[in-house]
Amino acid sequence: MASVMLAACGNDSGSAGNSGPREFKLWYYEGPDSAMGKAWAAAVKEFQSSHPNVTVKFEEKGFEQIQKTAQMILNSNDAPDLMEYNKGNATTGLLSKQGLLTDLTDEVTKRGWDKQLSPNLQTTAKYDQRGVMGGDRWFGVPNYAEYVLVFYNKDLFAKNNVKVPTTMDELTAALDTFKKAGVAPLSVGGAEYPAHQVLYELALSKANRDWVDRYQRYTGKVDFHDSVWSYAANTFVDWVNKGYIDKQSTSIKAEDMGLAFIAGKFPMMISGTWWFGRLQSQIKNFQWGAFLWPAKMSAGSSGNIWVVPKGSKNKDLAYDFINITMQQQNQAVLGNSGGVPVAADPAAVTDPPTKTLIEDFNTLVKRDGLAFYPDWPAPGYYDVLVSATQKLISGSASPDQFLDEIAKPYQENAANLGG
Known part of the structure; x- marks a missing residue:
């Protein structure tokens, strides 16, 4: 596990009226050389510039580490404010059923994230009361596929x-x-x-x-x-x-x-x-x-999703960070780094191999192949x-x-x- 403290600077946005110093705890397990790692590092910098009173505490976790310990961590005082988590019934679905995740439905509608995601990408973000995907309540938001x-x-x-x-x-x-x-x-x-x-x-x-x-x-x-x-x-x-x-x-x-x-x-x-x-x-x-x-x-499917633990102390900051990753500028960074963005301007993705990657994904979607x-x-x-x-x-x-x-x-x- 690598941990780094990132001091923020710039203009505050979405801090729920709290102008004092704050700490935003962020976890994800994408490596720095991956498309998502590059895009989210850029999102951290943008977040810093718009939240002057916030210190971002970023911790890189391993996939297996979060897979095996998420339930225990989210049931403790050590839960992050926002984390990347695997989607599906066995993971996000289970935690939503156990009441460990924040219901994001109202925030998704308010921010317009539902308009940016096609129905087949929404399947893994929405769960029913049994914790089965494809339900009516949002418990996560994907920003890549x-x-x-x-x-x-x-x-x-x-x-x-x-x-x-x-x-x-x-x-x-x-x-x-x-x-x-x-x-x-x-x-x-x-x-x-x-x-x-x-x-x-x-x-x-x-x-x-x-x-x-x-x-x-x-x-x-x-x-x-x-x-x-x-x-x-x-x-x-x-x-x-x-x-x-x-x-x-x-x-x-x-x-x-x-x-x-x-x-x-x-x-x-x-x-x-x-x-x-x-x-x-x-x-x-x-x-x-x-x-x-x-x-x-x-x-x-959609990629792994941003989830907001029920115990998050800074949910407003979590929503702000998700929103940055959904913006076209950050989506273009993701696309040009070899990822499959969900809300990018196609013209902004200029890397030829990545264009082919995205075209193949669109082929899968069109033939209902996910x-x-x-x-x-x-x-x-x-x-x-x-x-x-x-x-x-x-x-x-x-x-x-x-x-x-x-x-x-x-x-x-x-x-x-x-x-």
Whole structure:
């Protein structure tokens, strides 16, 4: 954890009539080289210039750190005034149900943030009384979007005469070509989220909107041994057996997966747009690109969201900071740094690779292809998926055993919700 104190200067705005010295406590887990990290650092500077009596106490947390401790922290006196948090039933939904987050509905309407966000991006910001996303009350605000895609090493593709795949058959053929050439095809992290996102992508290659809504939003019964889940689990194991996914990846974390791709060791990495800005700034020794997962649907949604803890002592300052991140100037910084802004002027995004990234996102949106993330439906489901997927990689669980393992906690949660 890195902590830095930032002294503010300039004109005060939105301080609820308090002209004395104040401290604004901000948490987020985006790295300084990421698009969001760059945009939010710029937002801090703008916030400083408009709030002269405020000291910003910024603390950079790790994703896993907030994932595991948020409930405890927000139930204590150490809660920040504003923090980035993962969206979905298992995280923001659970905390909203427990009364640990501020209902932002009135503020969203007042500030006009609802007018800046398309309906499909609002889904992950709004929750019902059960804590299920897509409800009628706002408990968070996203200022960027994200989706899972395939990053690829153009040099390794050219060297092995591999073309960018546009179908699942072509993707499989590409994996096979690399493996036969003695090149490990995929950089995968089995110790954290990346591996089970790959498995979910395989499921989505056979899924439709009804399947996604039943799984994510409890709109109907979910059969974990249906043709979609069975295809995903069996194909994932097939990829392991064929060496497309290394069995040693069970102990690889997301950071190490990314570093291996950045070092040019793998031709492909299936992960999210949150890597894009970092790859732009850190890859120096080869040409790289990205392409959409070759199916109609892919994991994706709004980005992580700003939430205001119920115990925040400076909610007005939190709202002011959110508002800055939603303004076109900051949205342009995010876009030109490799992010997917939600409210930018398209003409203000001038970086060609980022323009393509945004165009691909718009393609997903137009074909109703955003399918959220696999760990969202139930509290604690992230750890369940990590552990179960590791067993698939190591061979200590069969596809049917894997599906049984992920079905049990999901169905228990569905029963608790009355689903």
